[in-house]
Amino acid sequence: MNPEITFTRLPLIEPKEILTHMSDPRVAEHMPLLTAKWDAAAVGEFVAIKEACWSRDGLGHWAILCDDNYVGWCGFQKEGDEWDYGLVLKPEFFGLGIRISRKAIKFAFADRRIPFVTFLLPPLRNNLGALTKFGAIFVGEIEFDGSTFLKFRLETA
Template identity: 65%
Template sequence: MTIAFARLRDIPPELIAAHMSDPVMARHMPLLTGAWDVATATQFIAAKEATWHRDGLGHWAFLSDGDYVGWGGFQKEGEEWDFGLVLRPQNFGLGQRIARAALDFARADPRIPFVTFLLPPSRRHLGALRRLGAQPLGTVDHAGSAFLKFRLETA
């Protein structure tokens, strides 16, 4: 199985709309409200591409053997690089592998001395973050919702 990172602009918006409309996704994504259509996915892709232009880095599409399995990556939040990982439910098992590859990228990039992770309080299984070495920083508000914040040194 080959994992690759691509730009979101290279993924048909229909695939992203279907992914983000899956009811399983909303369980742990408090900022996800309602079903997505192609227009919503297209706007999302444009917003994520804007971060590439602004910061020189952003979110990728994750591919397994060439098939879209989810999206995520690094987005600058103030002075911090936040890492997100949003996989299709049938691909949840790839999370550790994809996260490790992305964090290897961060460790090799001098712009990223550490990464942060925001997880909703509904996430109870945090062992993967602990195994990576991420340290809890407490609860923070992001866009009106509470999230558990973690930090991982990459330098």
């Protein structure tokens, strides 16, 4: 039986859950911009920034629940004229990434505000098959906040 995947807002998650998740060094391995130590203040700032996207753009990041248990966060953040998709899971749930992303991408296809989605991945990521299965094309390498990323684009309109 497949576990139920649902999305909810980040403020509904216990801050300690997010702190434990984002403090895991296995998560940081996949996030070159995650360089500061996380504490309660960092969690509060993170949730506030993500909620500000909802206020500003009407869309943002969700907390991901698997059978009502927090497993990570994902969603869309507007960067200029582009909607960037991000997904950060607890390591023990990395295997749910494709299933969760499929659900989020389905949302993007149904939302007229999103003509395309971008994905920024660190160059160390060598398993990019899921992106090509979704239909994303490689755009090139870009520099963002001092780190290099592989940029992909998926047309949704």
